Structure formats: C-alpha cells, structure tokens
Amino acid sequence: MRPHLPWFSKNGLALSAAAVLSAGLVAACSSSSSSSTAATSASTSASSSPSTKAPIVIGASLSLTGDFSADGQAFERGYQLWASDVNAHGGLLGRQVTLKILNDNSSPTQVQTNYETLFAQDKVDLAFGPFSSLLTTPSASVAARYGFALVEGAGGAPSVFESPANMSDHNVFDVSLPIEDEMLPFVSWIASMPASQRPKTAAYPMADDPFADPPVQLAQQQLQALGVKTVYSKIFPAEVASYKPAADQVAATGAQVVVLGSTDVPTVAAFIQAFQQQHYNPKMFICAAGPDQGAAFTSAVGKPNATGMMVPNGWYPGYANAASQAMVQAYVTKYGGSPSGVNADVAEGYSVGQVMAQAVTATGGTDNAKIISYLHSGVTLSSVQGPVKFDSLGKNSAAAAFTFQWQDNGTTFKQVLPVSAAGSVAIINPKPNWTS
Amino acid sequence: MAREIYQAIVDGVLVGGVYALMAVGLTLIFGVLDIINIAQGVLVILGAYLSYVLSTRLHIDLFVGLLVTVPAMFVIGVIIQWAFIRRLRGRERTSMTLLVTYAVALIIEGILYEIFGPNPKQLNASYVQSSVRIFGFYLSDIYLYGFALAVLMVVAIYLLLYRTTFGRSVRATMQDETAARLVGIDVNRVAALTFGVGVAVTAAGGMMFGATNSFNPNSGYDLISRLLAIVILGGLGSIGGALAASVFMLTVESLVDIWSPEWAIVVFYAALVIVLVIRPTGFFGRQPVRAQ
Numbered sequence: 001m002r003p004h005l006p007w008f009s010k011n012g013l014a015l016s017a018a019a020v021l022s023a024g025l026v027a028a029c030s031s032s033s034s035s036s037t038a039a040t041s042a043s044t045s046a047s048s049s050p051s052t053k054a055p056i057v058i059g060a061s062l063s064l065t066g067d068f069s070a071d072g073q074a075f076e077r078g079y080q081l082w083a084s085d086v087n088a089h090g091g092l093l094g095r096q097v098t099l100k101i102l103n104d105n106s107s108p109t110q111v112q113t114n115y116e117t118l119f120a121q122d123k124v125d126l127a128f129g130p131f132s133s134l135l136t137t138p139s140a141s142v143a144a145r146y147g148f149a150l151v152e153g154a155g156g157a158p159s160v161f162e163s164p165a166n167m168s169d170h171n172v173f174d175v176s177l178p179i180e181d182e183m184l185p186f187v188s189w190i191a192s193m194p195a196s197q198r199p200k201t202a203a204y205p206m207a208d209d210p211f212a213d214p215p216v217q218l219a220q221q222q223l224q225a226l227g228v229k230t231v232y233s234k235i236f237p238a239e240v241a242s243y244k245p246a247a248d249q250v251a252a253t254g255a256q257v258v259v260l261g262s263t264d265v266p267t268v269a270a271f272i273q274a275f276q277q278q279h280y281n282p283k284m285f286i287c288a289a290g291p292d293q294g295a296a297f298t299s300a301v302g303k304p305n306a307t308g309m310m311v312p313n314g315w316y317p318g319y320a321n322a323a324s325q326a327m328v329q330a331y332v333t334k335y336g337g338s339p340s341g342v343n344a345d346v347a348e349g350y351s352v353g354q355v356m357a358q359a360v361t362a363t364g365g366t367d368n369a370k371i372i373s374y375l376h377s378g379v380t381l382s383s384v385q386g387p388v389k390f391d392s393l394g395k396n397s398a399a400a401a402f403t404f405q406w407q408d409n410g411t412t413f414k415q416v417l418p419v420s421a422a423g424s425v426a427i428i429n430p431k432p433n434w435t436s
Numbered sequence: 437m438a439r440e441i442y443q444a445i446v447d448g449v450l451v452g453g454v455y456a457l458m459a460v461g462l463t464l465i466f467g468v469l470d471i472i473n474i475a476q477g478v479l480v481i482l483g484a485y486l487s488y489v490l491s492t493r494l495h496i497d498l499f500v501g502l503l504v505t506v507p508a509m510f511v512i513g514v515i516i517q518w519a520f521i522r523r524l525r526g527r528e529r530t531s532m533t534l535l536v537t538y539a540v541a542l543i544i545e546g547i548l549y550e551i552f553g554p555n556p557k558q559l560n561a562s563y564v565q566s567s568v569r570i571f572g573f574y575l576s577d578i579y580l581y582g583f584a585l586a587v588l589m590v591v592a593i594y595l596l597l598y599r600t601t602f603g604r605s606v607r608a609t610m611q612d613e614t615a616a617r618l619v620g621i622d623v624n625r626v627a628a629l630t631f632g633v634g635v636a637v638t639a640a641g642g643m644m645f646g647a648t649n650s651f652n653p654n655s656g657y658d659l660i661s662r663l664l665a666i667v668i669l670g671g672l673g674s675i676g677g678a679l680a681a682s683v684f685m686l687t688v689e690s691l692v693d694i695w696s697p698e699w700a701i702v703v704f705y706a707a708l709v710i711v712l713v714i715r716p717t718g719f720f721g722r723q724p725v726r727a728q
Contacts, residue, residue: 064554065545065549065554065653065654066654067654067658069549069554069652069653069654070554070555070556070652072554073553073554106654208698234696234697235697235698236693236697236698236700237697237698237700237701239658239701240693240697240700240701241451241455241662241686241689241701241704242447242451242454242648242649242686243649244447244450244451244576244579244648245443245444245447245448245451245689245690245693245694246693246697248443248447249440249443249693249694252439252440252443264556265555265556265650266556266649266650266651266652266655269556269558269649269650270648270649270650273558273564273565273648274576276565277565277566277567277574277576277577278567278574279567279574293555295555296555296556299555299557300555300556300557300558300650301558302560434565
C-alpha cells in the first residue's frame with residue numbers, strides 16, 4: 001500500500017522508543033494516572049446540633065478514577081451515606097464524623113501512598129478500606145505498620161487475609177462475604193438436581209484478578225466432582241485488546257453453563273455481546289461480578305439480556321433487613337433511581353461504617369489497638385448486609401452467601417439461592433435466549 | 437483445533453479493523469507532525485461518547501452519526517492544536533508534546549467524568565448484536581462494517597494526502613518546513629488542519645470501540661500503548677501500515693490466545709520487537725527523507 005508519508009524524522013527511532021516508553025508509563029500508571037494523589041475530601045459535616053468536640057476523622061482511599069472508578073464512586077456514596085446518617089444522629093461518642101477520601105486512581109501503588117499520607121500527614125483517627133482485593137492487600141500492610149485497623153468491604157480474596165502483614169498483625173476486617181465460597185449456593189443447587197437434569201458441560205473463563213479467580217476455581221473443582229465436564233478453563237489478562245476471541249472460544253464449546261470470573265461490567269457485557277453474535281445461549285450464566293452493579297449493568301447490556309444473569313453476593317437491594325431498607329430508601333432519596341439500581345458497593349461501604357461505629361462505641365474511643373482487639377473478640381455486630389463476626393484473619397464468618405438473578409425482563413434483581421433461604425424466589429432456569 | 441485457528445484468524449482480522457480505525461489518526465499525527473499524541477486513547481473515548489449522545493438522545497444511527505461526530509472531532513482537534521501544541525517549538529518540542537497531550541487527556545477525561553459519570557456505557561444498534569454465517573462461521577455485522585470502514589478511511593486519507601492541494605501542502609511542509617514557507621505555504625495552518633484530520637478520523641474509531649466494548653471516561657488509557665505499538669510496527673506515518681499492523685498484531689494475539697491467553701499480550705509486544713529488529717522502520721516505513 002502506497003500511502004506512506006515519507007517524512008520519517010531523523011530522530012525517528014528515538015521517537016519510537018520515546019513513544020513506547022511513554023506508552024509504558026501511561027500503562028504503568030494505568031489504569032490511568034489522572035489526578036493521582038489529588039485529594040477528594042468528602043467531608044460530611046454536622047447537620048444537627050453543633051458539637052464543640054473535635055470531629056473523628058476517618059481516612060480512606062478510593063478508586064474515584066481508573067479501572068475501578070464505577071465501584072469506587074459507588075463505595076464513596078456508601079461511606080458518605082453512612083457518615084450523613086451518623087452525623088444526623090449526633091455523631092460517634094458525641095463527635096461528628098468527617099471523611100477524608102483520597103483518590104488512588106485504581107492503582108495498587110498509589111493506594112499505599114494515599115494511606116501513608118492519611119496516617120502520617122493527615123493524622124486521621126480511623127481508616128476505611130479501598131475498593132477491591134487488589135488494592136486492599138497493599139493498603140493493609142501500610143495500615144499494619146501504623147497500627148491501624150483496616151475495616152473494609154471489598155477485599156474478600158484469600159490473598160488479602162493471607163498476606164504476610166495480616167497474618168502478623170491481624171488488622172484487616174472484611175465486613176462482606178468472603179469471596180472464595182460465594183459460588184457454593186450455585187454449586188449446591190446444581191448438586192440438588194437429579195443427575196439426569198444436571199448440566200453436562202461448563203466453561204470457566206477468568207480474568208486475572210485475586211477477586212475473580214478463587215470462587216470460580218472452587219466452583220469448577222466442585223462441579224467437576226459432580227460430573228459436570230469442564231470444556232474451557234482459562235485465565236485471561238485483565239486488560240486484553242478484546243474479549244471477543246476468548247468469548248468466541250467459549251461459544252465454540254457450546255458449554256451449558258458459563259461461570260465467568262469477571263471483575264466488572266465491561267467484561268460481562270463483552271462476553272454477552274460475543275455470545276449473541278455467535279448465537280450461543282448458555283443455559284446458566286453466573287458471573288463473579290458485574291450483574292451486581294445495578295443500573296450500571298442493565299444499562300450496558302440492556303434489560304432483556306440481563307434476564308436470567310446470576311451473580312453471588314451477600315446483599316441485594318431487596319434484602320429483608322430494616323436497616324438495609326432504610327439505607328436503600330435514603331440512597332434513592334439522595335441520588336435518585338430505583339431500589340433495584342442500587343449498587344451492592346453502596347451497602348458494602350455503608351456496612352464498613354456501621355461496623356466501625358459499633359467498635360468505636362464499644363471501646364469508647366478511637367484507639368485502634370483496642371478496636372482491633374474488640375473486633376477479634378468474637379462479638380457479633382450488625383450491618384445492612386446482615387450479621388458480622390470476624391475470625392482470626394478478619395473474614396466475616398457470619399456472612400451468608402446468596403445467589404441473585406435479574407428477573408422480570410431485567411427490571412428486578414432477586415435472591416434465588418439457596419432455595420430454602422428466606423427471601424429466595426423461584427430461579428429462572430434455563431436462562432432465556434439473548435434478545436437483539 | 438483447525439476450526440479454533442480459523443476462528444482466531446477471523447477474530448484477529450476483524451478486531452484488527454477496529455484498532456486500525458483508532459490508530460489511523462495517531463499515525464497521521466505521529467508521522468506527519470512528529471507529535472506523540474498520548475491523548476489518542478481518550479480522544480477515541482470522546483468519539484464514543486459523542487456517538488453515544490447522538491444515539492441515545494437524538495436516536496441517530498451510529499454510522500449516520502459519523503456525519504456529525506467526524507466534523508465535530510475535527511474542530512476539537514484544531515482547537516487542541518491551536519491552544520496547546522502550536523506554541524511548542526525547538527529541541528524540546530517532542531518531549532513537551534508528550535506532557536501537553538497527556539494534560540489534554542486528563543482534561544478531557546475529567547470533563548467526561550463530570551458529564552457522564554463512571555458507569556460504563558455501550559453503543560447499541562440492531563447490527564451490534566447480529567451476525568452473518570459464512571463458511572460455518574458467524575461473522576459479527578458490526579465488526580464487518582468496522583473493517584470496511586477502516587479500509588474506506590485509509591483510502592480517503594490516501595486520497596486527501598496524495599490527490600489534493602492540501603495533501604501536497606502537508607507533505608511539502610513535513611519534507612522541509614522552511615522551503616514550504618518560502619513557496620507560500622501557511623505551515624501553521626497546515627499543522628492545525630492535519631491535527632484536526634487526525635482527530636476527526638478517530639471519531640470513527642471511537643464509534644467502533646464503543647459499539648464493541650463498554651467504555652467509561654478512563655477506558656482510553658488501556659488503548660494507548662497498543663495503538664502506539666501498532667503505528668510503530670506499521671511504519672510511522674504509514675496509513676496503510678496502520679491497518680496492516682493492526683490486523684497482524686491482533687491476529688497474532690488472537691492465535692496465541694487459543695493456547696495461553698496470559699501469553700497473548702506478551703506475544704503482542706514481542707512481535708513488535710522482533711519486527712523492528714528485522715525491519716527498524718516497520719512494515720511500510722521508509723528511509724528518513726529529512727535525514728537525506
């Protein structure tokens with residue numbers, strides 16, 4: 001092809017090298033490096049009677065930009081909603097709560113810098129965790145060094161609890177469901193079927209992420225033991241050029257079940273699109289994450305295509321818990337939308353605040369050593385996600401795993417598993433075909 | 437296995453077409469103006485958002501919408517060049533453009549976050565989900581259209597550069613800026629228009645990216661390293677080279693993906709290194725004219 005512009009600079013190779021280096025720089029900052037350390041101080045000030053006592057300052061790093069920005073911003077809303085509620089009811093120990101939130105840009109290195117800043121420079125009293133297991137592990141080591149309890153809601157991967165820092169200092173407390181076991185209700189449901197009705201084949205595409213892989217790998221192991229043949233099981237890098245080749249490979253297997261180790265909505269949406277194009281309709285489709293993102297999910301994939309999609313979690317907007325319903329109502333009042341559209345991250349963030357509040361109240365202050373000791377005491381706490389009780393590594397051993405499914409043409413998000421659990425409705429099986 | 441290989445090749449070629457659409461503008465700017473446009477990825481996303489607005493608010497078809505988004509992106513490109521790049525001169529120009537275009541990326545990303553928020557969007561149309569069966573393979577309609585659009589875009593830019601007065605001015609300016617000035621060419625105007633054209637064609641890449649992927653304001657950063665690798669492999673400034681390199685790189689990645697998805701990215705960049713060792717100017721690169 002002739003259209004070449006023959007003005008290759010004499011510094012062309014240097015330019016090329018600079019370009020690749022620049023690209024590497026950008027990729028390294030990747031998930032982008034916009035406002036990196038820029039502090040997004042989301043302070044929630046007093047709304048009721050002004051207090052003369054100094055406020056309790058709680059520091060957190062969240063992914064307000066970058067790959068996890070959708071989750072990070074939802075988490076921020078959860079933290080802020082909790083702080084607003086607490087302050088409206090007089091604060092903690094009579095002190096107002098102020099949030100100091102820094103943006104980590106979804107970067108595992110920036111998140112460490114942020115917590116260093118919060119502990120060493122800003123001298124915050126308490127710390128809330130960041131979003132994702134990927135960022136919680138490095139954050140926990142910084143918190144451990146400064147003697148802080150890191151109460152978090154989105155770091156449920158085994159790699160978080162088994163990190164050297166946490167094994168030594170036991171300072172991480174995840175208020176949500178530990179992710180490793182979250183697919184078990186789905187597996188148990190398949191196990192409960194007569195052998196002749198069980199699916200025969202399953203595919204397990206997984207994103208390379210500490211959050212996404214463990215539950216899918218455990219599900220694969222257990223489904224194989226039930227006689228469900230694995231026809232595809234591969235881990236793909238989190239940032240591929242296109243999900244289409246991997247999705248087309250899954251489609252070519254014709255697997256009856258797809259268990260997708262996804263971290264976000266775009267991954268799930270890309271697989272759905274490729275499956276549609278290949279006229280491939282799995283009978284069951286469950287994802288580690290994505291369908292739990294409320295309106296963010298249904299708007300990306302379209303409500304009809306959301307129907308029948310499943311996701312494991314410990315909470316959903318319809319959860320029959322008075323505190324949860326009040327939070328959902330408060331959220332809809334403040335941010336608009338419908339209850340089904342409330343992101344599970346909001347509840348996780350809100351729960352972090354609730355658990356910390358109970359620890360502060362019980363210990364009578366913000367002494368982190370006492371808080372760590374209290375949270376490890378075996379006490380059962382309450383949250384909008386249900387009961388919270390920490391084991392020696394900070395896992396919530398009281399959390400119950402559920403499976404949720406989009407139903408009613410993608411308009412409602414319902415608890416379907418375990419079948420016998422209170423609140424579960426009939427599961428849609430098989431999943432309806434995709435709709436153009 | 438043979439079927440998997442054929443499918444991988446088909447996927448590589450089709451996805452390569454989408455990447456070509458995103459890379460063409462970059463190679464034009466990169467090759468012609470010696471500017472490393474770090475903002476290219478974010479401009480792709482900006483193009484996707486423009487298509488999203490036209491599609492969801494005004495119900496304009498994605499391809500018809502290009503009649504609006506391409507000129508709009510041209511204007512944005514000219515403004516970026518005029519406001520941020522025009523003043524950069526001298527020996528530090530190349531390195532400074534890195535910083536300036538990165539700043540432009542941050543500004544655009546911030547504006548997009550402010551307007552659209554972080555939740556992912558996706559462009560929709562009937563042909564986005566549909567496909568046609570050929571020789572036993574389902575070929576996605578949107579990817580087929582995208583590939584055709586990529587070829588059309590390459591031809592259009594070729595005609596613009598080699599069959600118009602503006603194209604001659606561009607080439608003359610880049611061969612010898614001083615001589616071009618002496619014969620009466622307004623080199624500042626040429627630079628602005630060239631940058632504008634480079635950004636304008638990115639509108640098509642943005643539409644295709646948005647129709648085949650969910651996107652949010654941050655999505656552009658994952659693209660830039662791949663796009664730069666493609667334009668370097670294709671030969672700096674080579675429009676056809678960008679298409680050839682896109683197809684080559686994405687096909688290689690897609691093939692490796694059959695055996696090991698984790699190695700697919702490594703092979704993508706390893707292919708770049710190997711080709712550059714054998715042919716330092718890329719597939720369609722030529723010896724530097726200005727060095728002669």
